[in-house]
Amino acid sequence: MATVTYDHASRIYPGTERPAVDQLNLHIEDGEFLVLVGPSGCGKSTSLRMLAGLEDVNQGRIMIGDRDVTDVQPKDRDIAMVFQNYALYPHMTVADNMGFALKIAGTPKEEIRKRVEEAAKILDLSQYLDRKPKALSGGQRQRVAMGRAIVRQPQVFLMDEPLSNLDAKLRVQTRTQIASLQRRLGVTTVYVTHDQTEALTMGDRIAVLKDGLLQQVGTPREMYDTPNNVFVAGFIGSPAMNLGTYKIDNGVAQIGETRLPITRDAVAGLTDADNGQITIGFRPESLDIVSAAEPAALAVQVNIVEELGSDAYVYGTLKTGEGEQDVIVRVNPRSAPDKGEFINVAIKPGHEHVFSPSTGARLATI
């Protein structure tokens, strides 16, 4: 088992100017489950493929443990791309399906059997080892595929959107299975997805990329509670954080008729480039329903109410003075307002996120 380190690693595709991955610095701990997430084209697959040895590293280097693998061929890196190919062989037993790569590598028979049995135990496949794959369910077949990677005992597992092919229900199931399996095996894993919910539920830590640049890396909680910049704030969390840019005067932000005091530290972080403005974010669940008389009340006109059983979300419009802003408010489904109605909401004290409009960076918080 091993750590993984990206050290100022860049990939510039031939014929392009801007690096697809730009000076990536990322250290992944031994046994950690790290998720690379970001919108399409942000460079997450390229980053993974650089680690796999499929993409040249143009600058910087990549280490697995203490070993610099920047120029090592894929097969010599001791990594496994899981789920890349998992067609099962119909005439071979489940055990042979799991162990055939070891047989090719010349591993002694007893050793193969031992590793296969260990893997089968973890994967809950022990009683199927001598059967043919035909007798297995879809989920079990997928576990056999996982078993193929496990018996090779690689240093690192790599997975690139492994669930994209599954329907929504199986995706949720498989994602929990992969996550718990990874924790039992303790193999360092790098996982790529564009789905932030998947990232939040699976990763020990999440690395958010945009335009080839690492935006932030941290635990799901850190990413959610203290996003480093406006991009991460808007990307992580579903429904997304409400974000708006407002006038600020003497430490008080002006949202339409409402005045919102901002902490001194945060205000101190603003510069001339911010032009007397500040970006404020608040999550749908960081809003309380209040009376119109409340000084911090923001009046929101309800456009749609989405009922999700335990929660309901109001999709509404807030008048900001300069114009209108779409906002999402989480409300109690038992007292959800009607379409067209006005509700008054206030940001829970200390639950606002403030950013510099010019740089997008988080301003020192409360």
Add this chain to the structure above:
Amino acid sequence: MQHTLQITAAKPDPALLSLPWDIPLEDWPTEVLAALPRGISRHVVRFVKLGDQVIAVKEIGETVAFSEYELLRQLSRTDVPSVEPVGVITGRKDKNGERLEAVLITRHLAFSLPYRSLFSQNLQPDTATRLIDALTVLMVRLHLIGFYWGDVSLSNTLFRRDAETFAAWLVDAETGQLHPQLSNGQRNYDIELARTNIIGELMDLQAGEFLDEEEDVIEIGNQLLRRYHELWDALHDVETFDAEETWRVATHIEYLNSLGFDIDELEMTTDIDGTTVMIQPKVVDAGHHSRRLMHLTGLDVQENQARRLLNDLESYRAATERQNDEIEFVAHDWLAGVFEPTIRAVPRELRKKLEPAQLFHEILDHRWFIAEQQQRDIPMSEVVESYVDNVLRNRPDEQAILGLLPEEAHLQD
């Protein structure tokens, strides 16, 4: 809710709408299915009769369906052999309104043989080797145009007879990526994966007792590695020779032609005092013989079939003493006077057993065989008659190997 079936296709065929899209593919009625052999796959794949053609239908996630479709379209614009995409169907629902998986449709590749049916037919002992050679050429061709396959295997390849060898076609592009150029890492990963998959597939054939237990399947897999590097190196390496020996440029080009590749661009450099010349192919293109035959006759056939036909054209030219005529004219007369009459002489109902070019190739082989036997020159009409009666009648139908009855289609899963 309104039923909104969506067909994405370059040329949507209205007949597609008549298929039972509201039934999971697995449960489609046997009347619409064509029982042709398939390779192993994770997704449900069925062959379906659509008018006078056969299509392959694969149930697969929507995003992947579209990306595979797009990739196959891009490949079909190159001349690398791959199955032809027909379209993607989304928005399927069953009778109760439950969502059904999207499907990717490709045209069934006629005369194609999945490797499993080749092995169950008891062919010559070196079949495996010849399949590997065909796959090697396909991989090199794909890599030359920047295609990273990501899941090379015998199952994801279709084989067609190509004179005495095979030609390989790409069938499953699900994991593929098209890049301007591949890194060595990508190529090596593809080859390594191919090796593992091929050995696995052959081990599976051994487990199923289709392939002799004694066959060294690991060695067959290793052979792919070796052949690939040999071919790749021949196409890319720098050749160095004495400045006096410039004829070696032509020899080297002929050598690459003989491997089936055209050199579209060659870089030639000399050392400072001009005593040594170095040449390196820059742009190479597979299909040397098939392109030449296409140019001369309009026949679109595989590389080794083309080689065989071109040889016959050359002998025809010599026999008719027309070495001084333009080859284009001779080719025209050969086509009208030799090739076409020969194929037409084969009874129509037997013609669908093999592709025309493959038929011609086998007839030439047969001519040689009976001429040896009888120690005389045999006229073509007689050769065809003998070939049809003694060889062709006994062969399976390969346009559509109907080894299975439609109701047995499930047996191959």
